[in-house]
Amino acid sequence: MIDLLPPALILLAGALLVGPLRGHWRSAAVLLTPLVTLWAVWQVPDGVSLSLPFLGYQIEPLEGSALRRLFATIFALMAFVGGLYAFRQARWYELAAGYAYAAGAIGVCFAGDLITLFLFWELMALFSTIIVWCGGTPGARAAGIRYAIMHLLGGVILKVGIEGVYVHTGSLDIQPMLATNFDTWMILIGILINAAAPPLSAWLADAYPESSPTGSVFLSAFTTKTAVLALILLFPGEPVLIWIGIYMIMYGIIYALLENDARRILAYSIVNQVGFMVCAIGIGSQLALNGAAAHAFAHIVYKALLFMSAGVVVYRTGKRKCTDLGGLFRTMPLTTVCGIIGALSISSFPLTSGFTTKTMISQAAADGGLVTVYFLLAAASAGVFLHAGIKFPWFVFFQKDSGLRPKDAPWNMGVAMVIFAAICLWLGIFPETLYQFLPYPVDYIPYTAGKVVFYLQLLLFSGLAFFLLLPMMKRTLTISLDMDWLWRVFALRIGSALYNALGSAGGMLEDASLKKLTQLAAVGRRYLGVGKSEASRGLFARTWPIGTTTLWIAVLLTAYLLVYFL
Amino acid sequence: MSQHPDDDTWLVRPATIRLLWRILWIVLALTVAAHFVIKVKGYFVIDAWYGFGAAFGFLACLLMVLIAKGLGFFLKRDENYYRGDQEDD
Structure with a gap:
C-alpha cells in the first residue's frame, strides 16, 4: 500500500x-x-x-x-x-x-x-x-x-x-x-x-x-x-576520486580561461566546481561528505543564478560570445548585480554561500593531513575567482562598450534571479540554515578571523592578478580542443583513411578478379562454348558420332562395376 | 556610442577607473596589514606565514594564466573548426 x-x-x-x-x-x-x-x-x-x-x-x-x-x-x-x-x-x-x-x-x-x-x-x-x-x-x-x-x-x-x-x-x-x-x-x-x-x-x-x-x-x-x-551514496572515501576531482578542478579553470563563449565559461566552471565535490567524496571523512553535500546545494543555486544572468543576456541580445558583449551594466543593472552575486558565491567570497560550503572541503583536506590536496584546493579557489568570479561578469557586463543597450530581464526572470541571489547571500550569512540539514552533525565554524583574512588575501590578490594580466587574456575567436577531438576528428580521420584504404583495396581486387574472370570465360568457351558453326563450338558442345558415345558409355559402366565390387 | 569618455556613465570615466584602482590597492594593503592584528591559523606551517595568502593567490593565478596560455597554443582552433567538418558530411 x-x-x-x-x-x-x-x-x-x-x-x-x-x-x-x-x-x-x-x-x-x-x-x-x-x-x-x-x-x-x-x-x-x-x-x-x-x-x-x-x-x-x-x-x-x-x-x-x-x-x-x-x-x-x-x-x-x-x-x-x-x-x-x-x-x-x-x-x-x-x-x-x-x-x-x-x-x-x-x-x-x-x-x-x-x-x-x-x-x-x-x-x-x-x-x-x-x-x-x-x-x-x-x-x-x-x-x-x-x-x-x-x-x-x-x-x-x-x-x-x-x-x-x-x-x-x-x-x-x-x-x-x-x-x-x-x-x-x-x-x-x-x-x-x-x-x-x-x-x-x-x-x-x-x-x-x-x-x-x-x-x-x-x-x-x-x-x-x-x-x-x-x-x-556508493563511493564515499574512494581514494581515486581525490585525484579525479583535482584534475576536474584544474581542467575547468584552464579551459574556462581559454574560452570566449560566455555560457561555455560557466559550463567549464561546472566541471571545476563538481571537481571540488568529487575530491571531497574521495577524502570521505564526515566533514568532507558534509562539505560535498553542502557545496552541491550551494553550487546548484549560484550556478543556476550565473546561467540565469547569462541566459537573460543571450535572450535579450542574441549574442553569446565575450567578444560581442560588454558594457551591459548600463541597461541591465539587475542582471549585472545578480550575476556578480553568483560570481562572488562561486568564488567563495566571505558572506556568500560558496565560502561557508567550500571551505568545509579545504578544512577536511587539512584535517586529513593531505598537504598537496589542501594547497591545490587553495590555488584552485584563487583560480575560480580568476576564471568565473571576475572573468564572467567582467567580459559580459563591463569590459568595453559593445554598443548594445538591451532591456533588463523580464519580470519573471528577474524574480527568479533575485530569489537565488538572496539564497546565495542568506547561506553565506546564516550558514546554520543549511548545516542543520547535512547528513552528519556539523561542528564546523566557517567564520574565524584568520580564515577570512586568508581567503580575502587569496581572492583579492587573484583579482589583482586578473587585471594586471588582462592583456594576456584578450578574448579570441577560438574554441579549445578537448578529449572529444579524439573521436570527433581523429577517429573520423582514421575511419576515413581506413575506408579509403579498403576502397582502393577493393578496386584492386576488382581489377584482378576481372582479369581472372576473362581467363575463366575463355576456358569455358573452349569446352562449353556454343558457337554458330560446328567448328566454333566448345569441346563438349559439339555433336559427337554414335560410336564414340557408345564407347564412352561402356567405359563408364565398367568403371561403375569396378567401383561397385571394390 | 562614440561620445566623449567623460560623457559616458560615471563608472567608466577614466577618473572613476583611477579611483577604483586606488581603492583596490588600499583594500589589498589593508588585507595584508590585517595580518599583523589577526593571527591566521595555518594548517601546514607555511600557510601561516605573513602574507602567504596574498602571494599564493597571486602566484597561483599567474601560473594558471601562463599554463592556459601555453596550452592554448596547442589547443586553440578557429571557432568553426568542428562546423567545417560537419558540412562535409
Whole structure:
C-alpha cells in the first residue's frame, strides 16, 4: 500500500500536465507542481517506505535519509525557480522536458536500489537530451546527438556494473562500496561520466551552451549533481576520486580561461566546481561528505543564478560570445548585480554561500593531513575567482562598450534571479540554515578571523592578478580542443583513411578478379562454348558420332562395376 | 556610442577607473596589514606565514594564466573548426 506519493511522480505528472494545459492553467501547473513536490520531499521518512516487485526483482523506489532529502530539496527548489525563470519565455515542450528531467533527478535521490537508480538515471539522460535539442539550432541538434551518445554509453556502462554486482553479490542495495573489481569499476565509471570526469568531460561544455537561454539553467543543475549524490551514496572515501576531482578542478579553470563563449565559461566552471565535490567524496571523512553535500546545494543555486544572468543576456541580445558583449551594466543593472552575486558565491567570497560550503572541503583536506590536496584546493579557489568570479561578469557586463543597450530581464526572470541571489547571500550569512540539514552533525565554524583574512588575501590578490594580466587574456575567436577531438576528428580521420584504404583495396581486387574472370570465360568457351558453326563450338558442345558415345558409355559402366565390387 | 569618455556613465570615466584602482590597492594593503592584528591559523606551517595568502593567490593565478596560455597554443582552433567538418558530411 502506498501511503505517500513518490515526489518524483508528482513532478512527472506536472511535466505531463504542461503540454495539454493552456494559458494560466499551464502557468499554475508550472509554478505549483515543484512546490507540491517540495512538500512531498519532506514527507519522505528515513528508511525504505515503498517496496514493490518489478520484473521479478524487489525494488525500493522510495528510501529517505537526510542526505537524500537535502538533494531532493534543492532539485525541487531548482525546478520551481527554473520554472519561474522560464515559464513565460520557454516553449511548452522545453518546460515539460525540464520537469521530467528534474523528476528523474529527484527519483535518483530517493532510489533505494540500483535498478530504480538506473531507471531514473536514464529518464534524466532522455529528457536532458531533449532540452539540448530545444536550443533549436543545427549546432544544438548535433551537440544533442553527441550528448545522447555519451549518456547512453554511460548508462550502458552503469548497467553492466549493476548487473555484475547483482550477479556476484545478490544484492541491489545502494550501499557504500569501493572500486575493487570489474563490477564496481563499471558503476563508478558510469557515474563519473555523468559527473563530467576525465577523460569524458567534454560533453558538458559541448552541449550546455548550445541549449536555449532557459534550457541551460535546467541543464546546469541536475545531471552532475545527481552523480555527486550517487558518488556520496556508493563511493564515499574512494581514494581515486581525490585525484579525479583535482584534475576536474584544474581542467575547468584552464579551459574556462581559454574560452570566449560566455555560457561555455560557466559550463567549464561546472566541471571545476563538481571537481571540488568529487575530491571531497574521495577524502570521505564526515566533514568532507558534509562539505560535498553542502557545496552541491550551494553550487546548484549560484550556478543556476550565473546561467540565469547569462541566459537573460543571450535572450535579450542574441549574442553569446565575450567578444560581442560588454558594457551591459548600463541597461541591465539587475542582471549585472545578480550575476556578480553568483560570481562572488562561486568564488567563495566571505558572506556568500560558496565560502561557508567550500571551505568545509579545504578544512577536511587539512584535517586529513593531505598537504598537496589542501594547497591545490587553495590555488584552485584563487583560480575560480580568476576564471568565473571576475572573468564572467567582467567580459559580459563591463569590459568595453559593445554598443548594445538591451532591456533588463523580464519580470519573471528577474524574480527568479533575485530569489537565488538572496539564497546565495542568506547561506553565506546564516550558514546554520543549511548545516542543520547535512547528513552528519556539523561542528564546523566557517567564520574565524584568520580564515577570512586568508581567503580575502587569496581572492583579492587573484583579482589583482586578473587585471594586471588582462592583456594576456584578450578574448579570441577560438574554441579549445578537448578529449572529444579524439573521436570527433581523429577517429573520423582514421575511419576515413581506413575506408579509403579498403576502397582502393577493393578496386584492386576488382581489377584482378576481372582479369581472372576473362581467363575463366575463355576456358569455358573452349569446352562449353556454343558457337554458330560446328567448328566454333566448345569441346563438349559439339555433336559427337554414335560410336564414340557408345564407347564412352561402356567405359563408364565398367568403371561403375569396378567401383561397385571394390 | 562614440561620445566623449567623460560623457559616458560615471563608472567608466577614466577618473572613476583611477579611483577604483586606488581603492583596490588600499583594500589589498589593508588585507595584508590585517595580518599583523589577526593571527591566521595555518594548517601546514607555511600557510601561516605573513602574507602567504596574498602571494599564493597571486602566484597561483599567474601560473594558471601562463599554463592556459601555453596550452592554448596547442589547443586553440578557429571557432568553426568542428562546423567545417560537419558540412562535409
